[in-house]
Amino acid sequence: MNADKIPDIIVGRLPVYLRALQGMAEKGMKTTSSQELGENVGISAAQIRKDISQFGEFGKQGTGYSIPYLTDKLREILKVNRMWDVVVVGAGELGHALSRYQGFTNRGFRVVMVFDNDPSKIGNKIGEFTVEDSASMVDRIRNANIKIAMLTVPAAAAQSTTDKLIQAGIKAVLNYAPVSLNVPANVRVQYIDPVTHLQRMTYYL
Amino acid sequence: MNADKIPDIIVGRLPVYLRALQGMAEKGMKTTSSQELGENVGISAAQIRKDISQFGEFGKQGTGYSIPYLTDKLREILKVNRMWDVVVVGAGELGHALSRYQGFTNRGFRVVMVFDNDPSKIGNKIGEFTVEDSASMVDRIRNANIKIAMLTVPAAAAQSTTDKLIQAGIKAVLNYAPVSLNVPANVRVQYIDPVTHLQRMTYYL
Numbered sequence: 001m002n003a004d005k006i007p008d009i010i011v012g013r014l015p016v017y018l019r020a021l022q023g024m025a026e027k028g029m030k031t032t033s034s035q036e037l038g039e040n041v042g043i044s045a046a047q048i049r050k051d052i053s054q055f056g057e058f059g060k061q062g063t064g065y066s067i068p069y070l071t072d073k074l075r076e077i078l079k080v081n082r083m084w085d086v087v088v089v090g091a092g093e094l095g096h097a098l099s100r101y102q103g104f105t106n107r108g109f110r111v112v113m114v115f116d117n118d119p120s121k122i123g124n125k126i127g128e129f130t131v132e133d134s135a136s137m138v139d140r141i142r143n144a145n146i147k148i149a150m151l152t153v154p155a156a157a158a159q160s161t162t163d164k165l166i167q168a169g170i171k172a173v174l175n176y177a178p179v180s181l182n183v184p185a186n187v188r189v190q191y192i193d194p195v196t197h198l199q200r201m202t203y204y205l
Numbered sequence: 206m207n208a209d210k211i212p213d214i215i216v217g218r219l220p221v222y223l224r225a226l227q228g229m230a231e232k233g234m235k236t237t238s239s240q241e242l243g244e245n246v247g248i249s250a251a252q253i254r255k256d257i258s259q260f261g262e263f264g265k266q267g268t269g270y271s272i273p274y275l276t277d278k279l280r281e282i283l284k285v286n287r288m289w290d291v292v293v294v295g296a297g298e299l300g301h302a303l304s305r306y307q308g309f310t311n312r313g314f315r316v317v318m319v320f321d322n323d324p325s326k327i328g329n330k331i332g333e334f335t336v337e338d339s340a341s342m343v344d345r346i347r348n349a350n351i352k353i354a355m356l357t358v359p360a361a362a363a364q365s366t367t368d369k370l371i372q373a374g375i376k377a378v379l380n381y382a383p384v385s386l387n388v389p390a391n392v393r394v395q396y397i398d399p400v401t402h403l404q405r406m407t408y409y410l
Contacts (some may be wrong), residue, residue: 012405015398016401147408161336188406196220198379
């Protein structure tokens, strides 16, 4: 299958299915149905069947999905059947929280470096990490062949920092700065801005 | 217009447009075009015109959009032309970061209370806040008539905490716990889980 042929909106739902399946597995469940999975994630059973069938026939009529099998398949499709090294850029409170977050490793990611340009932060310890000087960031990332960055710098610094990350070979940026980034077509950006989510809800209040 | 008639996917883009317009205003810009706004946010000009036209005619052929006028209209549509009180539930590192985040107030939100059930955290200061005991949460939220909560508790506690929040009258939950929540139809949930965003990008790597 060609990665570009699957609509991104479907790709975006797969991690949610995977998370739900992992939660079911932790509860000791072995099989599930599109109905049950749908109730868990708030998406219709028909949509789930349609989404998953884009990638192959992973369920059986009548018996549903094997949780370990579908989990393995989704991890393979999303390429998280391996560990991805990630850098955190910006060692403020959010950068701290992300660097110490325990929820990455069992889902395919581990933070390996933390950078900041603030002399009062460089050299500080965050758990097992020492905050490194952004001045060495491009070389450090390139030499370690890291492809993913989480960006927690102030909005005003986000674009210039992103430009440096791209220069360093980063291909995926999870941007926590509340600003849209301009990147080349071969670089992916995802945004986490709590206010956009809050405003999407106040519309309905 | 009827709020329910506009697809949620369109509603979800309005906060992104609003954020970009506020950024332009901060740079001293007075007018913009759907083309320019589109380049800023990475969405086509045609899509932006279509989205905005769902709510009225806010631009002029040839002269484009007045930034202050469109900003006001979007703030009105999203109901953030007022200040919303928000509670933070879970006073871990992420709860700390959110409680102290400076980027809420100029976009319609202010944190007013922080709760935790951990005796070692209750009573601690986070900036101007004192962490309150979750045992008093339902009464405190109901008495203050607060409608929005940010949830940063562990995954295992997320559903039971949400049930209490709904009991307290909360209608919008921004959930940072990596688990899907079951809520009644009159309650909105938005999810922030960095791993789902990261996995949506690794698919393409």
